[in-house]
Amino acid sequence: MSMLSQQVQTYLESSSWIRRMFEAGREMKAKYGEDQVYDFSLGNPDLPPPAAVTKGLQRLAEQAQSSYAFGYMPNAGYPDVRQALAQRLSREQQVALSEQELLLSCGAAGGLNVLFRAILEPGDEVVCPAPFFVEYTFYVQNHGGVLRTVPSREPDFALDIEGIEAALSEKTRIVLINSPNNPTGRVYSASELRQLAAVLDAASRKYGRPILLVSDEPYRFLTFDGTQVPPVLPAYQHSVVVSSFSKNLSLAGERVGYLALNPEMPGKEELMDGLVLTNRILGFVNAPALGQRLVGYCLEASVDLEVYEKRRAAMVEALDAGGYTYAVPQGAFYFFVQAPGGDDVAFVQTLQEERVLAVPGSGFGFPGYFRLSFCVPETVIRNGAASLARARQRWQ
């Protein structure tokens, strides 16, 4: 008899096809050689961390021999790191943030779990545009909530404001957006945010309690063609930004992120008290001490963005040569491409036969498309172009 809960057993069963895909990719690499398989399936930053990370680790080594060097700290994180981050975010978000509105979290994933744990009652709903980062489903269900998704507008994945409005109910506690979006690369415009805020204001009044707007922004650092990511905090009073340093500092394994509350939000103190508590009781206790310190030293650092620009250009070339239909991503490191023939799972299978690894849109709640990550060396993209084209031809 299984020791796992029914729900977790079901999760394991339904994730088995992803595992099969992953295993198939690994077998292909073993058979044909690493460089003969074009793996566009993962969003795992391959650039080395910026030099500031090395210097930061040296500084940490120098500080190690003291009491409480990396001991317990306030559950919200080191006050000085939060203060420095508040300054940076005040510029980014165009509001006056202080460390009081900041909680350092175990990545954005930890931040979202802490937030959902603090807010959701069983059956409460989180509304989210599709396609969406598939882990959101789990983060919401972990805390008894329900993720309600609203398809975005094709072909450019703009928010369907009317669709979101129609999805709101007395059960809605949170609307969750992700900009730049994984998997589409879409950046929501200031005008979209304004319209969304108006809808949320009206619904909050209608149902007699605030609906929170949560913006998940780990790709904010990575936009193209001069695209700006408009700040969400000035657009809506009950707003929260969640983000991480996984991608911009190539520190994904160290798990440092944050939650930032709108300083204009009524009741923000109580909400922060709740977040500090749930950060503690969910077992995070605090964001990792070494990572917090490192991030504090590296707030102005970043991996080399030009590398990503070149990769995006290479992918545009490859997709155009193959005759694919897609929206050029404004940010992040993904293309969300129409599946020739319309069946994304079938087409991803064809790609795999041509030694190209991709993720079907169904995995993001949006069938008919597939995701290609360009977080891979440019040569992989260039060398994979012919395979991409062959797969397309097979579905003419």
Added chain:
Amino acid sequence: MSMLSQQVQTYLESSSWIRRMFEAGREMKAKYGEDQVYDFSLGNPDLPPPAAVTKGLQRLAEQAQSSYAFGYMPNAGYPDVRQALAQRLSREQQVALSEQELLLSCGAAGGLNVLFRAILEPGDEVVCPAPFFVEYTFYVQNHGGVLRTVPSREPDFALDIEGIEAALSEKTRIVLINSPNNPTGRVYSASELRQLAAVLDAASRKYGRPILLVSDEPYRFLTFDGTQVPPVLPAYQHSVVVSSFSKNLSLAGERVGYLALNPEMPGKEELMDGLVLTNRILGFVNAPALGQRLVGYCLEASVDLEVYEKRRAAMVEALDAGGYTYAVPQGAFYFFVQAPGGDDVAFVQTLQEERVLAVPGSGFGFPGYFRLSFCVPETVIRNGAASLARARQRWQ
């Protein structure tokens, strides 16, 4: 209207008295000076990390400039670190552990949450001897479970095996012990573990599914007078060890711990698959990369245990001089002392008036006692002895 869930609001309200105590302590320190207040309330390791941590950080600095240096990794943790840890644990637990049975977690707290998320259905019970680490209540309730506590035997806090047996039911999924125990310092003997295992075996058969025995052992490194912590894995097939490196390496803020499954447990592969999944979806994703690497470099290192021995001896002297009744702790860095008069909250108030900070036993589900941490410089203990004695005299 509050944005928090009812449950989290209730948590905040009920934790307010702890906060008041903490605030009172802070005010006292501000008023009388840090060294005129004897703060025995916290279990925050004050010893600097061992020198190996400094060397480890230097090594990490040397490795930083490479792809995936601190990037994503398997959700269970770096395979080589798990392998090295498995070797150490094989010795400690006297079983042949491999990395397949190990998951690196975000501290023991993260490990317990991952385990409870994987196993508990709403209403399922976790049985635990009292006094117990108060956070257990939250960890269980986070995942819809119920913590059912069984008072230990006085005066030495031995397990009440019959009491535990009586508490088991078809709802029991887990029995959770903590050895060396916080707050009592008790180490459960091999004979206690054998008796407990027999009871759990019988109950597992009776109810037709395995009851897991989980041993939380972050203080295993710290025992006195030659006390050995008997290994739990050889004692019972369905057993799990959870622990952390917070105390033995003074790395509490970096959040590295682990779950180790009994290699003889039927169904361990599926359980591990579930744990890897819940580690991911709860937002931990993986234990912090820097901490994992560091711990891998420091598996044979430890803070200086002699320091704790001297502190324990100083506390014995102080308590004896004051005329207190207590069991000498076999491990960990706490004394659990009888409250003169029997009312622990009232007595802790008296202690506070004498500028001694302690935690009432009620906070650990065991009124009538109070906890003193000796994780403080020896001088604090020696200087606080007179205050301890005065408080005792007031309740003669």
